[in-house]
Amino acid sequence: MKHLTLADEIVVLMLEDDSGQVHPACTPVATTAIAGGILMELALQGRIDTDLTSLFIIDKTPVGDALLDETLIEIAAEPTQQSSAWWIDTLATRHGDLIDRVLARLVTAGILREEERKFLWVFSRRAYPQVSGREEREAKGRIMSVLFNDEVPNPRDTLLLGLAKTAGILSTILSEEEVEKSAARVDEVVALEEIGRSVGLVARQVREAVTAIMMTPYP
Amino acid sequence: MEITSKIDGDLSVLLLGGRIDAASSASLDHAVNAAIGGGIRHLVLDMSQVGYVSSAGLRSILLAAKNAKAAGGGVAVFGLQASVAEVFNVSGFGKIIPIAADDAEARRKLVG
Numbered sequence A: 001m002k003h004l005t006l007a008d009e010i011v012v013l014m015l016e017d018d019s020g021q022v023h024p025a026c027t028p029v030a031t032t033a034i035a036g037g038i039l040m041e042l043a044l045q046g047r048i049d050t051d052l053t054s055l056f057i058i059d060k061t062p063v064g065d066a067l068l069d070e071t072l073i074e075i076a077a078e079p080t081q082q083s084s085a086w087w088i089d090t091l092a093t094r095h096g097d098l099i100d101r102v103l104a105r106l107v108t109a110g111i112l113r114e115e116e117r118k119f120l121w122v123f124s125r126r127a128y129p130q131v132s133g134r135e136e137r138e139a140k141g142r143i144m145s146v147l148f149n150d151e152v153p154n155p156r157d158t159l160l161l162g163l164a165k166t167a168g169i170l171s172t173i174l175s176e177e178e179v180e181k182s183a184a185r186v187d188e189v190v191a192l193e194e195i196g197r198s199v200g201l202v203a204r205q206v207r208e209a210v211t212a213i214m215m216t217p218y219p
Numbered sequence B: 001m002e003i004t005s006k007i008d009g010d011l012s013v014l015l016l017g018g019r020i021d022a023a024s025s026a027s028l029d030h031a032v033n034a035a036i037g038g039g040i041r042h043l044v045l046d047m048s049q050v051g052y053v054s055s056a057g058l059r060s061i062l063l064a065a066k067n068a069k070a071a072g073g074g075v076a077v078f079g080l081q082a083s084v085a086e087v088f089n090v091s092g093f094g095k096i097i098p099i100a101a102d103d104a105e106a107r108r109k110l111v112g
Helices: A006-014 A027-042 A066-077 A084-094 A098-107 A134-148 A155-167 A176-190 A194-215 B024-037 B055-070 B082-091 B103-111
Strands: A049-050 A056-057 A114-117 A123-127 B001-010 B013-019 B042-053 B074-078
Touching: A006 A027, A006 A066, A006 A098, A006 A155, A027 A049, A027 A066, A027 A084, A027 A098, A027 A194, A049 A194, A049 B024, A049 B055, A056 A066, A056 A084, A066 A098, A084 A194, A134 A155, A134 A176, A134 B013, A155 A176, A155 A194, A155 B055, A194 B055, A194 B082, B001 B024, B013 B024, B013 B055, B013 B103, B024 B042, B024 B055, B024 B103, B042 B055, B042 B082, B042 B103, B055 B074, B074 B103
Parallel strands: B013 B042, B042 B074
Antiparallel strands: A049 A056, A114 A123, B001 B013
C-alpha cells in the first residue's frame, strides 16, 4: 500500500485500541464514513469533482487502488449525474462489506493484525489490533493540528476531520474540554469541503433512521 | 481559465476568467505559486468574470490562501457572481478568505 487513503485512515481511527473492534458509537455510520472516504480520495487524486448539486468524473484513468478504481468504474457506469450525497448513500447501501474490505487491506499492508478473540468465554469474533499504532497517532496528530492552530488547513486534513466528525470519534481523540473548545473550528473546517458536508448529512440520516427503529415499540 | 495580473508592490490582483474547476485549477495554482515565488504576499482575486467554481476550484483558492498566509500575507476575493457567492456562503469560505465588494475593499481587508 503506497499510502493510506482516507478510507483506510478513518477505519484505523474507528477501531478501539482495547478490543480491536469498531467503536460501538461508529458502527451505524462506519460504512457511510468509508464510502465518503473513498469519494474524498478520488477527488484528491483528480478523478472526480463535485459542486453543490453533482458529482462527476473528470478522469477515468485508474489510480492503481482496487477499491478506488472499482468505485470509479461504478460512477462512470451510472447514466445519470447524481449528487455526492446520493453516491455516499448508494455506495454504503450497495457495498455492506466495505469495512471488511478495508480491514482486510490494512491487514495485508501490515498495519493491523487479525485475531480471533473470545467474548463471553464462548463466542469468537475477529479483532483487528494495530501492529504499531503509528498510523493512528499520525492521523490523530493531523486532526489535532487542524483544530488547535489557526493555519489554513490543507484539503486532505480538512476531509479527514469531516470523516472523524461523521464517524463520531472526535470525543475519543479529544478531552471533553477540547471538544467544547474546538466545536466552532470543527464546523468551520468541515464545511469547507462539499463531500465533507454530504457525508455528514448522510450519516445524520442514518443515525436518525437507526434511532427511529430503536424507538419503535414491539407490537 | 484566463488569468491576468496587476502588481502593486507586494500585492497582486489576479483577474480570473471563466471556470475554476479541476481542469483549470492547476493554472490558478501555477499563477499563485509564481506570484508568491516572485515576492508577492497579498493576492486579490477579481472573480467578476468567473461563472462557476467547483470543489476542486475552491480547494485551489484555499491553497492559495494557505500559501499566501505562509508568506506573511493573505488572499481576498471580490466580484463574486451570484452562483459563485452561493458556493462561498454554503462552504463558509468567508470565514477563511475575506470577501469584499470591490478591489479597494479587498486591499483594505488584506493590508489595512
